[in-house]
Amino acid sequence: MNPIMAIVQRNLLNYVRSKGRVFGSLFMSMFMFVMFSFLMKSSMSSVNAPMNYLISGVIIMSVFQTSVNNSSDILSDISSGYMKEVMVAPILRSQISIGNILSGAVIAALQGAVTAIVGIAIGLSINALQGVLMLAVMFISAMTFSAVGLFLATVSRNSPAFQTISSMIMMPLTFVSGAYIPTTIIPAFLLPIVYINPLTYTTSIFRYIALGANKMTAAELVNEGIAFKIGSFTITPIMGLLITVLIGAVFFAVCVMKFNKADFSSVKIAKNVHGSRALQR
Amino acid sequence: MNKIIEVEHFTKRYGDFTAVDDISFAVDEGSIFAFLGPNGAGKTTTINTLCTILDKSEGNIQINGHDVAKEKALVRKDIGIVFQDSTLDEKMTVEENLKYHCAFYKVPKSEVAKRIDFALDLVELLDWKRAIIGSLSGGMKRRVEIARGLVHYPKVLFLDEPTTGLDPQTRANVWEYIQKLQKQKNITIFLTTHYMDEAEVCSKIVVMDHGKIIAHDTPENLKKQYTSIEIKVVCSKSEMLENALQNRSIPYHINGNTIIFQTKQSSNALEILLACKNEIIDFEVKKGTLNDVFLAITGKEIRE
Numbered sequence: 001m002n003p004i005m006a007i008v009q010r011n012l013l014n015y016v017r018s019k020g021r022v023f024g025s026l027f028m029s030m031f032m033f034v035m036f037s038f039l040m041k042s043s044m045s046s047v048n049a050p051m052n053y054l055i056s057g058v059i060i061m062s063v064f065q066t067s068v069n070n071s072s073d074i075l076s077d078i079s080s081g082y083m084k085e086v087m088v089a090p091i092l093r094s095q096i097s098i099g100n101i102l103s104g105a106v107i108a109a110l111q112g113a114v115t116a117i118v119g120i121a122i123g124l125s126i127n128a129l130q131g132v133l134m135l136a137v138m139f140i141s142a143m144t145f146s147a148v149g150l151f152l153a154t155v156s157r158n159s160p161a162f163q164t165i166s167s168m169i170m171m172p173l174t175f176v177s178g179a180y181i182p183t184t185i186i187p188a189f190l191l192p193i194v195y196i197n198p199l200t201y202t203t204s205i206f207r208y209i210a211l212g213a214n215k216m217t218a219a220e221l222v223n224e225g226i227a228f229k230i231g232s233f234t235i236t237p238i239m240g241l242l243i244t245v246l247i248g249a250v251f252f253a254v255c256v257m258k259f260n261k262a263d264f265s266s267v268k269i270a271k272n273v274h275g276s277r278a279l280q281r
Numbered sequence: 282m283n284k285i286i287e288v289e290h291f292t293k294r295y296g297d298f299t300a301v302d303d304i305s306f307a308v309d310e311g312s313i314f315a316f317l318g319p320n321g322a323g324k325t326t327t328i329n330t331l332c333t334i335l336d337k338s339e340g341n342i343q344i345n346g347h348d349v350a351k352e353k354a355l356v357r358k359d360i361g362i363v364f365q366d367s368t369l370d371e372k373m374t375v376e377e378n379l380k381y382h383c384a385f386y387k388v389p390k391s392e393v394a395k396r397i398d399f400a401l402d403l404v405e406l407l408d409w410k411r412a413i414i415g416s417l418s419g420g421m422k423r424r425v426e427i428a429r430g431l432v433h434y435p436k437v438l439f440l441d442e443p444t445t446g447l448d449p450q451t452r453a454n455v456w457e458y459i460q461k462l463q464k465q466k467n468i469t470i471f472l473t474t475h476y477m478d479e480a481e482v483c484s485k486i487v488v489m490d491h492g493k494i495i496a497h498d499t500p501e502n503l504k505k506q507y508t509s510i511e512i513k514v515v516c517s518k519s520e521m522l523e524n525a526l527q528n529r530s531i532p533y534h535i536n537g538n539t540i541i542f543q544t545k546q547s548s549n550a551l552e553i554l555l556a557c558k559n560e561i562i563d564f565e566v567k568k569g570t571l572n573d574v575f576l577a578i579t580g581k582e583i584r585e
Contacts, residue, residue: 001380001383001384001390002384003384003385003387005384006380006381006384006385007381009381010370010373010377010381013372013373013377014370014372014373017372018372080367080370080371081364081366081367081368081369082368082369082370082371084334084364084368085368085369085370085382085429086385087334088332088333088334088357088360088362089357089382089385089386090354090355090357090358090385090386090387091385092354
């Protein structure tokens with residue numbers, strides 16, 4: 001077995017075996033679903049297909065949150081000691097990163113798919129092609145945000161810090177992405193944040209597919225909050241996809257660099273903080 | 282004999298603190314080599330550097346002809362490691378732990394099942410293949426780790442205090458596996474330990490303290506050099522014995538009808554005892570242990 005596939009398989013197995021987590025994360029996206037689909041309906045009066053508009057936003061957000069949160073798995077592998085076994089194995093650091101990002105992305109995309117199925121039951125109407133394209137975008141975004149999550153995990157180094165940092169970043173980004181609240185009704189002074197938010201573009205391409213918006217003109221897309229006009233320049237949903245991939249590539253490169261540098265002595269120190277670390281060296 | 286590990290002028294510093302200070306040693310292929318020392322002596326730092334987890338500050342370290350700092354991937358292939366703390370994957374089964382290990386070490390697909398059985402058989406855990414690690418006892422986990430450390434057939438197996446925290450029986454078993462392995466596969470075993478009795482069976486011992494090597498020899502030579510034989514004699518009359526000891530200017534002390542004295546060589550003792558055999562009711566000979574060696578060299582007892 002290829003080392004990357006071994007890591008992916010092991011992480012998926014690990015996820016399936018943590019039953020609490022499977023149910024917990026599914027429950028969370030269902031909850032968001034119900035909350036936003038029904039409560040926010042009234043604010044959607046300006047858009048064409050409110051159910052598709054809303055539900056697609058919730059789906060892509062659940063993919064985003066799952067993929068970032070799954071990255072904290074690597075922290076429990078570090079604290080349980082298992083990461084040491086991986087780090088002393090004759091495999092490349094980039095293989096460790098790819099394996100972890102890939103498994104996180106598969107889990108997040110699967111969860112997105114389940115959410116989408118429930119979405120269809122509630123009122124999301126899409127055809128088969130849209131379904132396939134949505135799944136593809138979910139997977140690509142999941143790769144990107146798993147890489148972001150892995151980066152946050154290597155920066156924060158322990159679970160409580162990761163939770164704090166990730167929710168500190170995720171919450172605001174989620175709310176100014178247009179996923180829950182259309183960017184068209186977001187106050188003008190927040191718009192710069194909307195435009196620099198990577199989630200805005202992920203949401204844009206996903207919603208573009210969910211709405212079957214390929215026949216809309218650029219002006220119509222801007223009106224629906226799917227494309228963005230900054231000055232005289234229009235960012236289309238396809239550009240949004242490219243931006244998502246680019247961000248993923250950047251964070252992946254940073255993660256590999258961080259893994260290469262880590263001699264993991266510092267991780268050991270963190271782990272034995274109650275023991276006689278200073279003496280044991 | 283072929284040197285499988287060669288360490289020259291190895292130094293490791295953490296900021297201002299020098300954990301390991303300019304040490305050099307070599308390990309023969311196929312031998313059992315022990316690293317002894319009190320807590321904080323620099324044992325774990327040394328083993329972690331040999332295992333490519335830590336980077337050295339200075340010096341030259343080679344394992345099987347590969348530079349530990351420059352050829353990490355090649356070195357990692359040649360070594361197996363059992364760390365002080367568990368590094369098992371708790372939610373996976375025994376078999377899965379070994380299977381993924383084989384994937385990381387690129388064990389040929391056709392060999393994986395056979396090798397897993399071999400390694401588990403060695404540590405007598407074949408019946409526990411499908412047990413989840415989290416459900417095993419501490420001793421069993423340690424055995425799984427040893428099996429995992431071997432399954433890719435390393436040239437050198439590093440064991441960082443492999444028996445710490447285990448009950449005496451499990452400890453004896455683990456030790457038995459280690460010796461069995463060394464004989465069967467001619468693997469070089471490099472271990473650190475706190476237990477002196479374990480070090481007795483090693484071919485070479487290095488004693489470390491304060492980041493320096495303070496002794497490096499076989500257990501027999503170390504005992505010869507640093508310990509003496511203590512003889513306790515119960516006698517009916519003590520005159521002859523006392524005379525004999527005074528003639529040879531050997532210090533002694535008397536406790537009732539018991540005389541206690543020490544000597545470097547057992548032949549000396551025999552001579553004295555034979556000369557006064559009519560007075561002697563009973564006697565007891567206590568040989569020096571590695572613990573005494575340790576005490577003599579470091580000035581402190583080794584602690585668990």
